Amino acid sequence: MTGGTPLPPLVIPVTRTLIVTGALVTRDFQDVHHDPEAARAKGAPDVFMNILTTNGLVARYVTSHLGPGATLRRLAVRLGVPNYPGDTLTLTGTVTSVSEESGEVLTVEVTGTNERGRHVTATVTATVTAVVRPAPADHPGPGGEP
Amino acid sequence: MSPLAGPDDDDSLALRLAAYEGRPAAVAARGPDVVNPAMIRHWCEVMGDTDPVHQGPGAVAPAAMLQVWIMRGGAPRRSGGTPERSAAYEELLALLDDAGCTAVVATDCEQEYLRPLWPGDVITYDAVIESVSPRKTTRLGTGHFVTTRTEIRAGGELAGVHRFRILKYAPARTGTQGPRPRPVINRDTAGFWEGVAARRLLFQRCTDCGTPRFPWVPGCADCGSERWTAVRASGAGTVYTYTVVHHPPVPGATMPHCAGVIELAEGVRMATEIRGVAPEGLRVGLPVTVEYADAGGGGDAGGTGGGQLIPVFRPAATRDEGP
Numbered sequence: 001m002t003g004g005t006p007l008p009p010l011v012i013p014v015t016r017t018l019i020v021t022g023a024l025v026t027r028d029f030q031d032v033h034h035d036p037e038a039a040r041a042k043g044a045p046d047v048f049m050n051i052l053t054t055n056g057l058v059a060r061y062v063t064s065h066l067g068p069g070a071t072l073r074r075l076a077v078r079l080g081v082p083n084y085p086g087d088t089l090t091l092t093g094t095v096t097s098v099s100e101e102s103g104e105v106l107t108v109e110v111t112g113t114n115e116r117g118r119h120v121t122a123t124v125t126a127t128v129t130a131v132v133r134p135a136p137a138d139h140p141g142p143g144g145e146p
Numbered sequence: 147m148s149p150l151a152g153p154d155d156d157d158s159l160a161l162r163l164a165a166y167e168g169r170p171a172a173v174a175a176r177g178p179d180v181v182n183p184a185m186i187r188h189w190c191e192v193m194g195d196t197d198p199v200h201q202g203p204g205a206v207a208p209a210a211m212l213q214v215w216i217m218r219g220g221a222p223r224r225s226g227g228t229p230e231r232s233a234a235y236e237e238l239l240a241l242l243d244d245a246g247c248t249a250v251v252a253t254d255c256e257q258e259y260l261r262p263l264w265p266g267d268v269i270t271y272d273a274v275i276e277s278v279s280p281r282k283t284t285r286l287g288t289g290h291f292v293t294t295r296t297e298i299r300a301g302g303e304l305a306g307v308h309r310f311r312i313l314k315y316a317p318a319r320t321g322t323q324g325p326r327p328r329p330v331i332n333r334d335t336a337g338f339w340e341g342v343a344a345r346r347l348l349f350q351r352c353t354d355c356g357t358p359r360f361p362w363v364p365g366c367a368d369c370g371s372e373r374w375t376a377v378r379a380s381g382a383g384t385v386y387t388y389t390v391v392h393h394p395p396v397p398g399a400t401m402p403h404c405a406g407v408i409e410l411a412e413g414v415r416m417a418t419e420i421r422g423v424a425p426e427g428l429r430v431g432l433p434v435t436v437e438y439a440d441a442g443g444g445g446d447a448g449g450t451g452g453g454q455l456i457p458v459f460r461p462a463a464t465r466d467e468g469p
Contacts, residue, residue, distance in 0.1 A: 025191070056189065070197075076255070
């Protein structure tokens with residue numbers, strides 16, 4: 001992969017279910033992410049996607065293209081227009097830089113748009129090197145040091 | 147500046163807010179769960195992440211879950227004796243609430259991942275209030291951006307840095323000021339409100355002549371008897387009449403607000419609010435059913451309504467909506 005390489009777009013239907021379950025699995029119980037009346041009382045027309053779900057979708061968009069074992073180093077996300085139920089979020093990305101350090105380090109610029117405009121702009125840095133879990137610290141076995 | 151300048155004074159508020167920059171937002175706080183395969187699997191299911199490195203008992207946690215491990219979820223504000231928010235941060239948020247900035251929305255997030263997280267990792271974190279912006283007007287409303295920087299550790303080792311920016315704002319479009327008026331509960335109506343608290347809709351029936359009545363009053367308008375029994379209504383009814391209120395704003399209600407009189411199946415009529423239907427969908431005779439709403443109206447997550455329920459009505463489910 002080289003600088004300037006576009007990633008294939010990913011189209012995500014923003015269902016009410018995605019918004020609510022996204023909030024739940026990120027442990028975000030703010031009412032605006034699951035209660036339409038509470039969202040309206042705060043000036044939004046409906047529930048809207050939380051930032052942690054947007055983070056997750058952007059991250060998996062990038063890692064799924066880099067293959068198993070790609071490791072994220074940095075993720076910077078700025079939100080624009082909200083994602084409401086019924087929207088369609090289209091993520092697009094371009095690899096903007098590639099460097100060789102300890103493995104291949106890529107920077108990907110990602111944008112996500114829906115019917116009302118730009119929902120997210122993000123910069124993701126990843127290393128294409130499988131993570132290996134370090135061996136557990138030595139525990140004193142039978143007859144070992146106390 | 148007057149020494150009496152309060153939080154409604156912009157300059158005074160800006161100075162008071164700025165004083166929180168650099169103060170801790172969380173000190174030696176602990177993530178509520180150790181890193182675990184179940185939460186990893188649930189997250190991957192929803193995000194559509196099928197990378198095999200996140201599967202099974204030895205799964206590595208997706209890096210973008212970093213903040214998930216420090217989320218409070220539905221836990222009480224303080225648990226286990228470890229406050230996850232510092233007093234300074236609580237004060238700052240309360241100051242903004244008092245200034246009318248009761249709503250919150252996240253706008254930016256920057257995360258740096260220094261070490262992968264594995265099942266069994268114990269999460270601890272410290273956070274600092276990095277900045278509090280001057281007053282800003284946005285599409286959502288007017289408020290202040292608050293940026294925090296959190297250092298997240300696993301087993302004491304720095305695993306990630308999480309910078310998060312929220313906008314605390316006064317909603318621009320609700321057209322409502324102040325809390326919803328609370329119901330008037332007195333000796334004559336206490337029985338009705340006790341029923342509502344238990345999600346039962348109660349009306350009175352005269353013991354002597356059998357006439358049903360609502361609202362609750364001590365005596366029967368037909369025979370004058372003061373003897374009565376409380377009867378539970380089914381909650382089903384129809385719209386007897388209604389008014390769509392566009393103006394003036396009703397505190398705590400979303401405008402336009404639908405006020406109506408419901409004729410219950412049992413024959414009594416009840417003045418109430420009709421929800422869940424657009425004004426053009428309302429009609430006399432529309433079948434409705436009761437539900438119980440928190441009288442607190444807006445307020446932030448965690449519920450600030452004080453638990454006072456009120457009965458409201460919404461269109462009854464029709465046959466073709468069900469399976």
